[in-house]
Amino acid sequence: MRSIRAAAAVAVTISTLAGATACGGGGDSSGGGSNTSPKTLTYWASNQGPNIPADKKILTPELKKFEQQTGIKVNLEVVPWADLLKRILAATTSGQGPDVLNIGNTWSASLQATGALLPWNKANFDAIGGRDRFVDAAVASAGAAKKDPAAVPLYSLSYALYYNKKMFADAGIAKPPATWDELVADGQKISKNGTSGKWGLGAEGGNLSENIHQAFVLAQQHGADFYDASGKPTFTSPGAVAAVKQYVDLMGKDKIIAPGNAEYSQNQSLSDFSKGKTAMVLWQAAASTFASQGMKPQDWGAAPAPVASGTPGQGKNVNSMVAGINMAVFKNTKNTKGALKFVKFMTSDDEQKILNKAYGAVPPVTAAQSDPAFNVPGVKVLKDTLIKSAAPLPQVASESQFETTVGTAIKDLWADAAGGKPITTASVKDELTKAQQQMTE
């Protein structure tokens, strides 16, 4: 009898408890943060170094410094790229997230649309020293035009053409190519139509973001954009089609990219480069990866990515996207003031120098760029590109959808090119039409 009652009581208690905890997770739907826990902050950092322990090693001393200055303890979590967006979406949905976080700058407008991030209006920018401390192009990649940015630029990156000096010398190439024609000609000297076992250029055909970055830049060079001024997709404009075709033709027609690259998505093109299998790659800040793969700094060179005219600039002479990491404050934070202080600290001139040096990136803060560390050959190319000839990816709410649909279209075209199917303007247009039709409003 007694034991049965006890069992029943336990059973009821467990059920009630289970019910109670499950109901405890509801989110606070009102906007804006509070300051109810001013002593701590949770910070989700993206994985910028070669691995997560390396990031912790770089960031921990800086966070300690911040704690000494302000008495606010920052709990650091370094989130791998593969998880970051999903974690942010989950935090947005549940309302339970970090106080401060890193976002890839191409996600800015998409995340801005969710309303989960603190808008950087004038007051908030003033709290960290003003908007004009930052490079314009970098702020432009932090949210849709004409809206308060959803984030603040933290590390900036751009694309450069990395080349293997010895392979160039062996093929009798004196200087890195400045135009696409030169790049194709140089590539063919090395790959000899695919007969030499070595290849001119590397690509990551299976990496959707990488496909998008390159297609975007080439579209700019053809005077086209993937979105019109009102934010409607224009994937099938003649310029966009020509851009995608030109990129995939590097494998199909010009035969300077190895067919195997069509399935690369884990940075295999960088290891091919380090091993001397391919002579060139278009990449952002690859120096530390090359070093970790055993390539010495004197073995490779970096040059501006090619443009048809040979002189990078604005408009049709854009040769890179504005790549980089932004720092955002989660609207549901319980420590808004502390979060602003932390962003101010991380974007201060001194910290910008320390952090960007450690990550091989370029500071988006103008005053920090003058440091001599950002004038060494590898980094200077990235910096000059960023200042003179980089453009932000379309800052529209459906950017994430665009990466998926168009990125997949290009991935499929790589597969066709690798399989020996001819890539024609019509076949490219077909794929892009399919991609555009899948964009839901």
Next chain:
Amino acid sequence: MTSHPSPDHHSLTRGPASPVLLEATSQVPPAAGGDVLKSGGARPRVPRIPDRIRRGGLPYLLLLPALVLELLIHIVPMAIGIVMSFRGLTQFFIRNWGQAPWTGLHNFKVAVDFNAPIGKALLHSFYVTCGFTVLAVGLSWLIGTGVAILLQENFRGRGLLRTVFLIPYALPAYAAIITWAFMFQRDNGLVNHVLHDQLGITAKPSFWLIGDNSFYALVIVAIWKSWPFAFLMVMAALQNIPRELYEAASIDGAGMWQQIRKITLPSLRSVNQVLVLVLFLWTFNDFNTPYVLFGRSAPEAADLVSIHIYQSSFDTWNFGSGSAMSVLLLLFLLLVTAVYLIFTSRGRKSTDV
């Protein structure tokens, strides 16, 4: 055990030798305690809770935690998913689901409009999944059953072989599939090394992870992953078939093939019914295999419906549309399961008669 429980119990509660239990009874509400004393050896009765409910209700009470957890873990998310499918839940509303507009059947209409691109892509993915499921389940079953029958004979090393065959089933899915992904790589993969470099079967190295071959890569990995389960189930079922049947059959002059057809397969019928259903559901819904093999965008030839739905909701942040597709998938699987069970059960009854 010879002692009769009920009198024993009462003698103990009243006896001085068990103070703990005595104390326990004294805490029971007085009515109950008095009842025990008054009724003596008769069945104890608690007046406040009628006997019927006490006896009938207890199982339900004990089931309550499980039921509540089941509700929370399975039914509630499912219900939320169904509700979501009627709303325009896009990135603009994920922060506050309640504000997402009701869109009625819009998401469903988009999903089943097979002339429009989204519906067409879903239908294509559905066909791919059907083909994939038929091949993967059929071959998994065939291999599993075949091997189980072969391993019925007693021979040296049988135990070892049985263990080895179960390894794919025991391995963590991710580790196993990522290994396959490496093996299927065009330039450095083992598959091309054997087919092209060693045997010279293919004229040039083929792609397995992109293009049309990706379908076969997917089928191969799925079979490799699920046949050990079929093997395990059939092996267990085979242990229950009396040896005498085979002996009698062989005396009657039945060969190996006839024995399998006339004795083994009919005896496996009920196990196969469940086995094929479970394999079908697992395979049709398989997400791990394509996701680990191909990443977040599967090639068209291997675009399974589960990953297709994932792409239409997570990657594009349109959770309403993804939910509608999931609901359609759920309905389809329910329908197939129901039809399958009705069909196979009816068939069994008529053979049993």
